[in-house]
Amino acid sequence: MYNNKTSNKEENVQIDNTILEKLEKLSHLKIDDGKKEEIIHQLSDIVAYVENLSELDTSGLDASFSTLTGGTPMREDVSSKQEEVIKSILAHAPQSEDDFFVVPAIIE
Amino acid sequence: MITLKVALTKTKEELAEIKSELENLAKASDLNAYIGFENSGEGVPILIKDNIQVNGWSVTSGSKILQGYIAPYDATVITKLKSSGMMAFGRSNMDEFAMGSTTESSFYGITKNPYDISRVPGGSSGGAAAAVGGGIAIAALGSDTGGSIRQPAAYCGCVGMKPTYGRVSRYGLAAYASSLDQIGPITQNVEDAAILYDIIKGHDPRDSTSADIEDSKTVINENRKLTIAVIDNYISEASSDIQKAYSDTIKALQDAGHTIVHKNMQNTKYDIATYYILATAEAATNLARFDGVRYGRRAEASNVSDLYYNTRSEGFGDEVKRRILLGNFVLSSGYYDAYYLKAQRVRHLIRDEFNTIFNEADLILSPVAPSVAPKIGAVHDPLEMYKSDMYTIAINLAGLPALSLPVAKDSDGMPIGLQLIAKAFDEQTLFDGAASMEKAVKYTK
Numbered sequence: 001m002y003n004n005k006t007s008n009k010e011e012n013v014q015i016d017n018t019i020l021e022k023l024e025k026l027s028h029l030k031i032d033d034g035k036k037e038e039i040i041h042q043l044s045d046i047v048a049y050v051e052n053l054s055e056l057d058t059s060g061l062d063a064s065f066s067t068l069t070g071g072t073p074m075r076e077d078v079s080s081k082q083e084e085v086i087k088s089i090l091a092h093a094p095q096s097e098d099d100f101f102v103v104p105a106i107i108e
Numbered sequence: 109m110i111t112l113k114v115a116l117t118k119t120k121e122e123l124a125e126i127k128s129e130l131e132n133l134a135k136a137s138d139l140n141a142y143i144g145f146e147n148s149g150e151g152v153p154i155l156i157k158d159n160i161q162v163n164g165w166s167v168t169s170g171s172k173i174l175q176g177y178i179a180p181y182d183a184t185v186i187t188k189l190k191s192s193g194m195m196a197f198g199r200s201n202m203d204e205f206a207m208g209s210t211t212e213s214s215f216y217g218i219t220k221n222p223y224d225i226s227r228v229p230g231g232s233s234g235g236a237a238a239a240v241g242g243g244i245a246i247a248a249l250g251s252d253t254g255g256s257i258r259q260p261a262a263y264c265g266c267v268g269m270k271p272t273y274g275r276v277s278r279y280g281l282a283a284y285a286s287s288l289d290q291i292g293p294i295t296q297n298v299e300d301a302a303i304l305y306d307i308i309k310g311h312d313p314r315d316s317t318s319a320d321i322e323d324s325k326t327v328i329n330e331n332r333k334l335t336i337a338v339i340d341n342y343i344s345e346a347s348s349d350i351q352k353a354y355s356d357t358i359k360a361l362q363d364a365g366h367t368i369v370h371k372n373m374q375n376t377k378y379d380i381a382t383y384y385i386l387a388t389a390e391a392a393t394n395l396a397r398f399d400g401v402r403y404g405r406r407a408e409a410s411n412v413s414d415l416y417y418n419t420r421s422e423g424f425g426d427e428v429k430r431r432i433l434l435g436n437f438v439l440s441s442g443y444y445d446a447y448y449l450k451a452q453r454v455r456h457l458i459r460d461e462f463n464t465i466f467n468e469a470d471l472i473l474s475p476v477a478p479s480v481a482p483k484i485g486a487v488h489d490p491l492e493m494y495k496s497d498m499y500t501i502a503i504n505l506a507g508l509p510a511l512s513l514p515v516a517k518d519s520d521g522m523p524i525g526l527q528l529i530a531k532a533f534d535e536q537t538l539f540d541g542a543a544s545m546e547k548a549v550k551y552t553k
Contacts, residue, residue, distance in 0.1 A: 015437075019437070020433075022440070023433045023436050023437055023440070026436040026440060027392065027433055028399070028416045028417055028420050029417070029420050029421050029424070029429055029433065030418075030421045031421075031429070039429075039430065042430060042489075043433060043434060045489075045491045046384065046490065046494070047434075047437070049381060049491055050380075050381035050451075051381075052377050052381050053378060053381050053382065053451060053454055054450070055378075056378060056457065058450060058453035058456075058457065061456045062452075062456065063449040063453055065456060066287075067273045067287075067459070067506065067507025067532065068273070068319060068507075072317075073320070082181070085181055088178065089180050089402065092178045092403065094400060094402075094404070094406035095406070103401055103412050103415060104411050104414075105411060105412075106411070106412050
């Protein structure tokens with residue numbers, strides 16, 4: 001079930017321009033062209049380093065982890081309306097009107 | 109600077125005088141430890157890291173992207189301070205979004221080490237540690253995701269304590285890596301750390317990861333004789349000054365009547381890898397909320413997509429961008445199993461390894477950092493910086509409490525800190541051992 005991709009040393013991932021472009025999109029970030037080479041190099045170094053985890057046998061271990069026992073607590077589904085917080089956030093928002101945040105047109 | 113314990117005995121008038129003295133000293137110093145002198149509440153002034161919400165303050169995580177944001181409520185730790193004879197006074201500098209080990213990545217510029225202004229104070233709570241170590245704050249609250257309280261405390265000659273995960277509410281702490289973040293005290297001595305810890309701890313229904321476990325007031329017993337494990341294979345990677353401080357401290361602990369047991373742990377490279385997969389994954393998710401729509405700084409844009417891209421590209425610094433990209437890499441389709449889930453599994457191994465040692469020992473003694481504070485600008489390469497977190501991050505991954513304490517100085521007069529690590533929710537033993545160690549090593553400022 002668990003496909004350990006990093007167990008095969010020959011399959012080391014190379015961060016290239018295509019992957020960086022995908023990551024920029026996922027991250028909503030634009031990396032300046034002049035910085036792309038440096039960032040590809042840095043990310044490649046880091047990814048190559050973290051591949052060391054493939055040396056460890058983790059079979060049979062749970063893929064979820066918590067230091068707390070008992071799991072996430074449940075609570076009643078009651079709304080909590082803090083008017084002052086709402087007012088304060090809207091008042092300091094980059095742009096707001098009445099009870100709304102104002103953004104540029106979504107559909108041109 | 110007077111200690112927190114003494115400050116708590118002062119009158120309102122005396123405290124007003126102390127506060128104005130603090131402000132004058134901080135403004136006259138060239139450390140750049142404070143980035144604001146805001147006031148909230150009444151009582152003993154406590155310096156607050158720039159990622160803990162104080163109602164009405166500009167709280168910015170040291171980032172350009174949060175310029176203009178005003179915190180709309182108090183973090184639970186701030187509410188607790190205010191009801192315990194303390195107040196929030198001033199914001200301390202930090203690495204942007206707590207991502208760094210030097211406080212060089214702040215929007216507000218570099219903070220300097222009070223022992224040598226050509227060196228970094230450590231990070232990410234570098235402003236807090238520099239202020240306490242430099243005598244311009246009585247005590248401070250920092251946050252520790254991978255060592256961000258303990259390492260700057262060690263570099264600046266003060267005490268830094270990370271509580272057990274779940275012990276202190278994270279409500280109102282700007283999230284970096286939610287499964288690792290904890291707020292904790294940075295103080296002048298162990299007793300002050302216990303005082304501040306006692307005030308901020310406790311279950312909080314507003315934080316679903318807050319542990320619902322009763323914890324009585326800490327009563328330090330420095331005469332308790334403990335079994336302390338030392339990790340033999342860790343120390344070889346530290347500088348010779350750290351190695352000497354470590355062996356001298358072991359001797360001092362033995363002379364104080366503690367039993368030392370020798371252990372080994374897996375290579376710290378696995379801790380570093382696990383941490384930088386999980387912390388970046390969580391950060392990429394947590395920092396997705398900064399898009400220029402609701403709070404902070406918005407970039408110019410003619411459509412919503414550009415609004416997101418421009419706001420984030422202009423607002424985040426290089427290290428934050430690097431971690432968001434890396435986090436999205438380890439979470440992305442095709443890599444999620446191999447990196448993110450693998451690291452989650454390794455986290456069990458790390459915790460199990462600590463638990464095995466705690467079957468035989470009350471505490472673990474470990475270095476905090478492999479060297480004393482480096483020179484400003486000395487660490488260029490991100491991976492090299494990550495590796496310097498080798499001794500602190502496993503504790504966050506396992507959710508354990510730990511306390512960093514100055515034990516010696518190197519030949520240049522730079523402080524060296526070592527940390528004690530305790531079982532989860534056993535802060536009492538942590539403080540008992542730390543108080544004994546503080547007395548045994550006879551460190552002088």
